[in-house]
Amino acid sequence: MSVRRVVPNLPVDSGPDPEGTAGAMRANAAFYGLLGFEEVMNQGWIMTLAPPAEPTAQISFMSADLTAPVTPDVSVEVADVNAAHTALVRAGAEIVYGPHDEEWGVRRFFVRDPNGRIVNVLSHR
Template identity: 75%
Template sequence: MSIRRVVPNIPVGAGDGTEAGAAAMRDNAAFYGLLGFEEVMNQGWIMTLASPTRPTAQISVMTADRTGPVTPDLSVEVEDVDAVHASLTGAGAEIVYGPHDEEWGVRRFFVRDPNGRVINVLTHR
């Protein structure tokens, strides 16, 4: 299995699209900007910041996952999400969501790790 990137998902602000959530996004963009990160994606409820010199070095801040049942703690982009899903299912892992093709161009599922953390496993289509 080939891993393309691993991104921590930092929960921030209100998950209801309020000004508090937008302010949390702005505050995080400003803070992580001081560390050299730049915004590369923002859907209002999730914003990804990346290093301009190492684009796979990323952090996401998320008010709440728009389509999943929970907000994942970590995202792992893989080459073949269906193969990873089959491997985890075969090993008896708890699948929390999906697999599902999302409107923003990813196929993903959520799995719970041994520590109770929810991992968003995805492939860009």
């Protein structure tokens, strides 16, 4: 199995911010920008940041996954999502979503790890 990147999906808490999720996303972008991160994707409900010199060193902020039944804790990009799915199903892992082709160009599924965390396993199409 070939892993291409691992991205933590941090929950966004808009708290008392009157701008809600958008304001919380901007605040995170500004804070992590001080560490050298720049926005590489923003769909409103998920924003991903990466340093320009290391584009696979990423961190995502998510209010909720708007296209799946649960919000994943971490994303793992693999070379072959179908092979990963087959291996996990054969091992008896609990698949909680997918596989599904998403409109933004990835094929993915969610699996529950031994600690109960949800892992988003994906490949770009």
